[in-house]
Amino acid sequence: MSSLFQYDPDIGYRFVPHLKVRVATSDGGYLLRTNALGFRNDREFETRSSARRILVFGDSFTAGDNVSNGQRYSDHLDQALAPVEVHNFGLPGSGTDQHSIIWNKFAKGADAEVVVIAVLVENIRRIVSAYRPSVGDDGSTEFIAKPYFQLQGETLVRFNDPVPRERVTGETLEAEAKVDRGGRFPELRKLVKTLGLQGVVQQLTRYQPTPEYDDPRDPAWRLMRAILLSWRSQIPQPVVLMPIPLYQHVEQTADPAAYRARFSELAAEGAFILHDPLDDLLANDAQIRRGFRFKTDVHLTPAGHRAIADSLLRTLGPLLAGARSDP
Amino acid sequence: MSEPYILGVSGLYHDSAAALISGAEIVAAAQEERFTRKKHDRRFPANAINYCLSEAFIEPSQLDIVAYYDNPALTLDRALRNFAAVAPRGREPFKAAMRSILDEKFRIEKSFEAALGEARPLWYVDHHLSHAASAFYPSPFEEAAILTVDGVGEHATLTIGHGKGRDIELLREIRYPHSLGLLYSAITQYCGFKVNSGEYKLMGLAPYGEPRFARAMLDHLIHVKDDGSFALDLSYFAFMDEAVMSGPKLHALFGAPPRTAESRIDLFHMDIAASVQQVTEIIMLKLAAEAARLTGSRNLTMAGGVALNCVANGKILRSGLVDGFWIQPAAGDAGGALGAALYAAHMGLELPRQVPANGRDAQRGSYLGPAYSSAQVRAFLDREGYAYTHIPDRAERSAAVAKALDAGKVVGLLSGRMEFGPRSLGARSILADPRGAQMQSKVNLKVKYRESFRPFAPAVLHDRVGDYFELEGESPYMLLVAPVREDIRQPFDMADFRKGVADMIPAVNKVRSTLPAITHVDYSARVQTVHPDDQPDFHAILAAFDALTGCPVLVNTSFNVRGEPIVNTPEDAYRCFMRTEIETLVLEDCILEKAEQPVSEDDDAWKQEFELD
Numbered sequence A: 001m002s003s004l005f006q007y008d009p010d011i012g013y014r015f016v017p018h019l020k021v022r023v024a025t026s027d028g029g030y031l032l033r034t035n036a037l038g039f040r041n042d043r044e045f046e047t048r049s050s051a052r053r054i055l056v057f058g059d060s061f062t063a064g065d066n067v068s069n070g071q072r073y074s075d076h077l078d079q080a081l082a083p084v085e086v087h088n089f090g091l092p093g094s095g096t097d098q099h100s101i102i103w104n105k106f107a108k109g110a111d112a113e114v115v116v117i118a119v120l121v122e123n124i125r126r127i128v129s130a131y132r133p134s135v136g137d138d139g140s141t142e143f144i145a146k147p148y149f150q151l152q153g154e155t156l157v158r159f160n161d162p163v164p165r166e167r168v169t170g171e172t173l174e175a176e177a178k179v180d181r182g183g184r185f186p187e188l189r190k191l192v193k194t195l196g197l198q199g200v201v202q203q204l205t206r207y208q209p210t211p212e213y214d215d216p217r218d219p220a221w222r223l224m225r226a227i228l229l230s231w232r233s234q235i236p237q238p239v240v241l242m243p244i245p246l247y248q249h250v251e252q253t254a255d256p257a258a259y260r261a262r263f264s265e266l267a268a269e270g271a272f273i274l275h276d277p278l279d280d281l282l283a284n285d286a287q288i289r290r291g292f293r294f295k296t297d298v299h300l301t302p303a304g305h306r307a308i309a310d311s312l313l314r315t316l317g318p319l320l321a322g323a324r325s326d327p
Numbered sequence B: 001m002s003e004p005y006i007l008g009v010s011g012l013y014h015d016s017a018a019a020l021i022s023g024a025e026i027v028a029a030a031q032e033e034r035f036t037r038k039k040h041d042r043r044f045p046a047n048a049i050n051y052c053l054s055e056a057f058i059e060p061s062q063l064d065i066v067a068y069y070d071n072p073a074l075t076l077d078r079a080l081r082n083f084a085a086v087a088p089r090g091r092e093p094f095k096a097a098m099r100s101i102l103d104e105k106f107r108i109e110k111s112f113e114a115a116l117g118e119a120r121p122l123w124y125v126d127h128h129l130s131h132a133a134s135a136f137y138p139s140p141f142e143e144a145a146i147l148t149v150d151g152v153g154e155h156a157t158l159t160i161g162h163g164k165g166r167d168i169e170l171l172r173e174i175r176y177p178h179s180l181g182l183l184y185s186a187i188t189q190y191c192g193f194k195v196n197s198g199e200y201k202l203m204g205l206a207p208y209g210e211p212r213f214a215r216a217m218l219d220h221l222i223h224v225k226d227d228g229s230f231a232l233d234l235s236y237f238a239f240m241d242e243a244v245m246s247g248p249k250l251h252a253l254f255g256a257p258p259r260t261a262e263s264r265i266d267l268f269h270m271d272i273a274a275s276v277q278q279v280t281e282i283i284m285l286k287l288a289a290e291a292a293r294l295t296g297s298r299n300l301t302m303a304g305g306v307a308l309n310c311v312a313n314g315k316i317l318r319s320g321l322v323d324g325f326w327i328q329p330a331a332g333d334a335g336g337a338l339g340a341a342l343y344a345a346h347m348g349l350e351l352p353r354q355v356p357a358n359g360r361d362a363q364r365g366s367y368l369g370p371a372y373s374s375a376q377v378r379a380f381l382d383r384e385g386y387a388y389t390h391i392p393d394r395a396e397r398s399a400a401v402a403k404a405l406d407a408g409k410v411v412g413l414l415s416g417r418m419e420f421g422p423r424s425l426g427a428r429s430i431l432a433d434p435r436g437a438q439m440q441s442k443v444n445l446k447v448k449y450r451e452s453f454r455p456f457a458p459a460v461l462h463d464r465v466g467d468y469f470e471l472e473g474e475s476p477y478m479l480l481v482a483p484v485r486e487d488i489r490q491p492f493d494m495a496d497f498r499k500g501v502a503d504m505i506p507a508v509n510k511v512r513s514t515l516p517a518i519t520h521v522d523y524s525a526r527v528q529t530v531h532p533d534d535q536p537d538f539h540a541i542l543a544a545f546d547a548l549t550g551c552p553v554l555v556n557t558s559f560n561v562r563g564e565p566i567v568n569t570p571e572d573a574y575r576c577f578m579r580t581e582i583e584t585l586v587l588e589d590c591i592l593e594k595a596e597q598p599v600s601e602d603d604d605a606w607k608q609e610f611e612l613d
Helices: A073-081 A096-107 A188-194 A198-205 A221-234 A256-268 A276-282 A286-290 A302-325 B046-056 B070-088 B091-116 B127-136 B181-192 B199-208 B212-223 B248-254 B268-295 B308-317 B333-347 B374-384 B393-408 B439-447 B464-465 B493-499 B503-508 B536-549 B569-579 B603-607
Strands: A005-008 A013-015 A020-025 A027-035 A053-057 A085-088 A114-120 A131-133 A141-145 A146-150 A155-159 A238-245 B005-010 B017-022 B023-030 B063-067 B121-125 B142-149 B157-164 B167-175 B220-222 B230-232 B299-303 B323-328 B411-414 B429-430 B457-461 B482-485 B526-530 B553-558 B584-587 B590-591
Touching: A005 B374, A013 A141, A020 B046, A027 B046, A027 B091, A053 A073, A053 A096, A073 A085, A073 A302, A096 A114, A096 A221, A114 A221, A114 A302, A141 B299, A146 A221, A146 B046, A146 B590, A155 A221, A221 A256, A238 A256, A238 A302, A256 B268, A276 A302, A276 B374, B005 B046, B005 B333, B017 B046, B017 B333, B023 B333, B046 B091, B046 B308, B063 B091, B063 B333, B091 B121, B091 B323, B127 B142, B127 B157, B127 B167, B127 B333, B142 B268, B142 B603, B157 B181, B157 B268, B167 B268, B167 B333, B181 B199, B181 B220, B181 B230, B181 B248, B181 B268, B199 B268, B199 B308, B212 B220, B212 B248, B212 B268, B268 B299, B268 B308, B308 B323, B308 B482, B308 B526, B374 B569, B393 B411, B393 B429, B393 B536, B393 B569, B393 B584, B393 B590, B411 B569, B429 B439, B439 B503, B439 B553, B457 B536, B464 B526, B493 B503, B536 B553
Parallel strands: A053 A085, A053 A114, A114 A238, B005 B063, B063 B121, B142 B299, B299 B323, B411 B584, B457 B526
Antiparallel strands: A005 A013, A020 A027, A131 A141, A146 A155, B005 B017, B017 B023, B142 B157, B157 B167, B220 B230, B411 B429, B429 B553, B457 B553, B482 B526, B584 B590
């Protein structure tokens, strides 16, 4: 299939506009539709609108990899909160740094009542990366540049601006280049996954996928905090900050305490409305929770999206009601 | 209530495909080979199914019926009977047939489930009923005779039927092993070409020869009655018990062993080709007459692999036997996918059938495959850093393409939805100026890397066809061969060719008309008429070429090299462009020039990628 993405000098890439395709997967496939801006949104987005709107930013868990348009948490919210419109700006494979750039490029100054920033917990690794691995046409691994920030003192400085268009192969990638390889111990994880022992090994080793949250002074967390605070300072609307847990947290093989503490502190510091869906997800029994991700893919299933939507509604419902009753 | 969605599927023999209809309207259809890049791919068409769902933008749960174009139980019965007739010989072909039937066809429900992610109601439609449905339902006729002719279905190899409204009734059949399709394939293989793909070459070779073996064929190989029915003398054939199709007795009859693939083609093979072509035409004309007699209809519709024999089709058209004539563009097994779906809709669900009011057919130009938007094309070109000029205005773009063609350039064109069926009709085409004497050789040898003798088809503005060809009405699917008009012909004596020990290049390069590149050695041409409603971009290019040169005709050949499936995506098209001497590439509204592209790192190793046909 022709690629779903096009180069974007600011974000790195985004969906090709006006796509309407079924993406085949090992589980069958899913329907993907994009709007004129190149986001998986059944509606077009204009800056000015008389409609009540919620704008949602995030990565593939928000864009809805492996799940059809109409079945993602943003779609459930859209249906539940109608006539309020929920606009999905999710971009697969991206980090919170790119989400802030998306907001800046497409939604800054736009009419909206609420902005939702969904941070998949492992985004903390993506924001310190300058490249993301991707599979090339010939099956080889190539690396796609992304924009990224560095903290110089307390100042965020943007790099890869514009984002280099050229993809880089493993041989030509500079040794010191920062690459998000999807977690710690990439080669070992690959082997364990191949052997189908991922769950067992993670449980036995008490694998903690994101130690960057353990210490508030960790450089990665400091960068995440700075990006979110900077972004928050530019958004006039209420902002809901939703950390999306990893499946290890949902299935209770990893301890979520550290990341929850960090986001909790940040919410208090930056006037975010924190919505942490983990407790709602954990209220389901283990078998149901396993059904929140695919058999061979960590992304949210339609059931997972439904659960996130139901949880998020508890925050958004009153927030919208409050906004309406404001003079 | 919304219209039911029906998915039709063919495959697990050759030319796997999927088609989707909504109610009785054709939504999408595509062959699996276009996605997998394996010509005549026989595997379960998971990619084509995915495309069909994509085109309709529906979930598998929205499919009301899945229809498969074959009845595996009857196919098993035929295989068992065949083995019983030849045992203990024929064990290897029997084992292969059993593997296919038991491991694949009987487990096809599992394949559907894997492709769709869930089980859907599965209907089986007999092979020739599928062909018949593909011929009649999309045709522009309220009622018509139906003729289906191929190698073999479950038992039938040929049927004559009658279609009226939404009803189809099969009236007569000829059963395996007596098969016109298998006769043609056996001779195809005897002449060194591949079965189920080389038949076109044999047909293209025929005009170079003389039918001096036709009498022997009719006396020995196939006994034909006045009503068109026939019986093969099986002692000349080996297909029942061996992997090869012709037997020693047939070789003795012609006095020569089978030709080895890629060896020299000489006059003998041309004469064999001419002979089997003549035999085929004799039988097809008799069958057309019998179909008219049986049904009382002056309309004829056709499908099955033999219906792709456009020379025979042209003779039926000019015979006066029919007033209305329509052939399913995907006449081979791929079209069975569409037929199975349509049969399920009309005969299964009893959905009404409406013939288009404009007098045209319901096949929509057969542009039923995937399209790629300008945004997708530009995303690809930008990502790869390929140089291009973006010309959104159709008139401006067409003028630029016409100018390139007039300058003698060969142009690759990817525009709109891909064709369903084996012919390129301007959506995935290679175009050239037909006026040049060397163009046929150039495109055959330097672009397509195929045999020099193979003719090219002309595409002509639909309202100008009479200026160049002896053809009345439309031929939108390139399924009719017609003579070029006498007033544009130039003298050409085939006797010189035969005296010249059949060196084809001089004959091919000899000017036979004012449009030498599309005039075959017998002054025939496989015509495509182009209507603006069907393919506006292609029509605009023809019109622009006409405006520039006064010639409303272009060479139109499939966008591929020998052995490669026709290109599907912009990526496929670019790859083919860079590997051949195509000089200009049109990808939707972007034009690329070879000279401006980065140097390709491909060497000739890619030629091993595609198995020669």
